[in-house]
Amino acid sequence: MSWRADALAVWAVVVRNALMASRNVFFFFELLFWPIVGVLSIGLMTRFLGLTPAQTSFVLIGTIALSVVNVCQLEVAYAVLMDVWAKSIKHQFLAPIGIRHLTIGSWLVGMVRGVALFTLLAVLAWWAFGFRVFAAGGGPVAVFLIGCFLNAWIVGVFVCALITLFGNRAEAFAWASVNLVLVLAGIYYPVSVLPPPAAAIARAIPLTYFLDAYRAHFGFTSEFAAPIATGLGLSVVYAALAHLAFYSCVQRARRTGLLLKMSE
Amino acid sequence: MSSPAASLAIDAREVAKTFRSGWFRPRTTEALRGVTLEVPRGAIVGLLGPNGAGKTTFLSILATLLIPDRGSARVLGLDVVRDSLALRRRLNMASGRPSFLWSLRVAEIVAFYGRLYGLSGSVLRARVDRLIEEYELTPYRRVPYSELSTGLKQRVALAKSLVNDPELLFLDEPTLGLDPDVSVRVRAHIAALRRERGMTIVLTTHYMREAEELCDDVAFIKAGRILDAGTPDELKRRIGLGDVIALRLEPTAPAWLATAAGVLRCTTNDGWTECTVDEAEKRLPDLLGRLQAEGVTVRNVRVREPELEEVFVELAR
Ligand SMILES: Nc1ncnc2c1ncn2[C@@H]1O[C@H](COP(=O)(O)OP(=O)(O)OP(=O)(O)O)[C@@H](O)[C@H]1O
Ligand SMILES: [Mg+2]
Numbered sequence: 001m002s003w004r005a006d007a008l009a010v011w012a013v014v015v016r017n018a019l020m021a022s023r024n025v026f027f028f029f030e031l032l033f034w035p036i037v038g039v040l041s042i043g044l045m046t047r048f049l050g051l052t053p054a055q056t057s058f059v060l061i062g063t064i065a066l067s068v069v070n071v072c073q074l075e076v077a078y079a080v081l082m083d084v085w086a087k088s089i090k091h092q093f094l095a096p097i098g099i100r101h102l103t104i105g106s107w108l109v110g111m112v113r114g115v116a117l118f119t120l121l122a123v124l125a126w127w128a129f130g131f132r133v134f135a136a137g138g139g140p141v142a143v144f145l146i147g148c149f150l151n152a153w154i155v156g157v158f159v160c161a162l163i164t165l166f167g168n169r170a171e172a173f174a175w176a177s178v179n180l181v182l183v184l185a186g187i188y189y190p191v192s193v194l195p196p197p198a199a200a201i202a203r204a205i206p207l208t209y210f211l212d213a214y215r216a217h218f219g220f221t222s223e224f225a226a227p228i229a230t231g232l233g234l235s236v237v238y239a240a241l242a243h244l245a246f247y248s249c250v251q252r253a254r255r256t257g258l259l260l261k262m263s264e
Numbered sequence: 265m266s267s268p269a270a271s272l273a274i275d276a277r278e279v280a281k282t283f284r285s286g287w288f289r290p291r292t293t294e295a296l297r298g299v300t301l302e303v304p305r306g307a308i309v310g311l312l313g314p315n316g317a318g319k320t321t322f323l324s325i326l327a328t329l330l331i332p333d334r335g336s337a338r339v340l341g342l343d344v345v346r347d348s349l350a351l352r353r354r355l356n357m358a359s360g361r362p363s364f365l366w367s368l369r370v371a372e373i374v375a376f377y378g379r380l381y382g383l384s385g386s387v388l389r390a391r392v393d394r395l396i397e398e399y400e401l402t403p404y405r406r407v408p409y410s411e412l413s414t415g416l417k418q419r420v421a422l423a424k425s426l427v428n429d430p431e432l433l434f435l436d437e438p439t440l441g442l443d444p445d446v447s448v449r450v451r452a453h454i455a456a457l458r459r460e461r462g463m464t465i466v467l468t469t470h471y472m473r474e475a476e477e478l479c480d481d482v483a484f485i486k487a488g489r490i491l492d493a494g495t496p497d498e499l500k501r502r503i504g505l506g507d508v509i510a511l512r513l514e515p516t517a518p519a520w521l522a523t524a525a526g527v528l529r530c531t532t533n534d535g536w537t538e539c540t541v542d543e544a545e546k547r548l549p550d551l552l553g554r555l556q557a558e559g560v561t562v563r564n565v566r567v568r569e570p571e572l573e574e575v576f577v578e579l580a581r
Contacts, residue, residue: 004382008379009379009382011379012379015375015379016368019368023368024367083365086364086365086366087363088364091377094328094352094357095380096352096353096380254328254330255330257281257283257324259329259330260320260324263363264361264363
């Protein structure tokens with residue numbers, strides 16, 4: 001496949017996801033409501049508990065990261081989810097494209113949504129709680145966002161794999177299982193407070209390292225030696241695994257007939 | 265490249281597929297039990313058969329959507345399993361119960377798939393415009409898919425299936441649920457695709473009229489096996505249904521009629537005597553001659569060839 005055909009296939013998915021997002025009445029609700037509720041309720045809780053500004057920033061960074069990852073992973077999962085809902089999935093697997101075009105295209109849209117949400121939540125956290133997310137500077141913010149997006153990509157692709165493995169009945173299960181993993185990533189607490197088995201899982205999650213690296217700019221000492229490199233390294237490994245899983249599940253669906261059952 | 269295999273669009277040998285479903289108590293369905301079929305390039309071939317015969321399963325295997333358990337299938341000279349990606353560029357498929365993303369508009373759907381097939385810029389725009397015009401979708405190009413009627417949805421599916429200008433097109437019940445007027449036009453379109461672009465088309469249908477009108481060859485599938493294949497006329501002859509000569513006779517039909525040469529059976533119904541004969545053209549002159557010689561008046565004669573539908577019923581039994 002030429003790079004031009006590759007780019008076109010990715011672009012096709014970008015346009016489709018963007019159009020679908022723009023048509024969805026609940027798009028803004030989905031994009032904004034829960035993240036805003038999250039930041040406000042967590043922020044108010046920190047006030048009630050009388051946390052220090054540093055502690056508040058720790059918790060708010062976690063909340064914002066979780067929201068950004070969620071919005072982006074949902075968009076990545078839309079690579080197959082929308083077609084599964086519409087029962088039109090077979091057409092995109094009839095076309096001469098690979099799964100990478102689907103996952104990259106929807107990821108690009110997810111990143112746009114993620115950046116928009118991040119900006120909005122940053123403004124909200126600053127306005128409501130005086131927390132300046134951007135205080136760390138452009139570089140660290142960019143690295144932090146890249147970390148969130150990589151995690152979202154991995155999670156979204158695994159959700160795609162689970163859905164092509166079990167069909168859309170597995171949707172709830174797919175979300176639950178991946179979110180369970182995220183909760184362990186030290187969203188609201190340092191990994192050191194987790195019981196050893198949970199901490200071991202947390203150490204296997206790339207997001208843990210990106211949170212750690214970003215929080216280091218807010219006065220917390222890093223728990224890891226080279227968090228960014230570790231996070232990136234893990235992300236590459238998981239992204240490869242997720243795509244392998246997705247590919248195998250699509251091939252399996254071609255063998256079992258699930259691809260047909262999920263269409264028309 | 266003039267070997268017989270190269271002139272075949274489809275060369276399927278002993279293709280078998282068994283579905284296994286259910287995680288806890290697995291059920292198995294033998295959908296195909298060794299299907300062998302050759303389709304020459306540029307032909308329109310119809311797959312006929314009762315519900316659940318395996319028609320859609322077979323089309324899906326040929327279109328690379330389903331991997332067969334056994335057997336081999338070469339489509340446009342490529343193996344459906346090993347060369348699936350290269351093959352996908354050159355074929356396409358539409359079905360009679362299409363579905364696409366609900367909130368996308370007609371032109372957006374065609375354009376989305378066009379991009380997946382590597383079209384862009386002015387080429388893409390021209391292709392989308394042409395297809396929308398050809399399928400009379402111009403007034404609907406900005407209408408969301410969910411707001412279209414069955415017939416319009418089908419036309420969108422057909423337009424989408426032509427977006428990559430395929431050499432081979434699979435149509436799974438393309439006129440399902442269409443009104444007669446639209447069906448006629450869809451059939452005319454299908455015939456034109458072959459005539460004007462030399463496209464090879466494999467379709468399934470439950471309308472025998474459609475099969476007779478469109479297809480050079482038909483294959484009857486039942487319970488995952490091809491029972492018979494050939495031109496509609498060949499099938500009728502092979503099944504031996506015979507032609508029906510209906511006569512209005514006065515005063516009454518003579519007794520010898522039922523046992524005359526070439527007459528398979530005779531029934532009387534509502535003043536008409538219906539004789540099923542092996543071949544009407546061969547037997548009619550003799551019968552009329554004998555009737556006239558005996559002073560029986562022949563008030564009316566109708567000759568009816570068997571319908572493919574009768575062949576279907578016979579084979580499906
Ligand atoms: N994805 C699938 N999973 C499990 N079983 C399937 C699947 N698709 C088809 N089958 C079964 O395989 C058999 C053949 O089905 P198929 O859809 O090929 O029949 P068909 O000839 O197209 O029938 P129809 O005329 O009703 O469309 C049926 O018994 C059907 O229940
Ligand atoms: Mg069918």
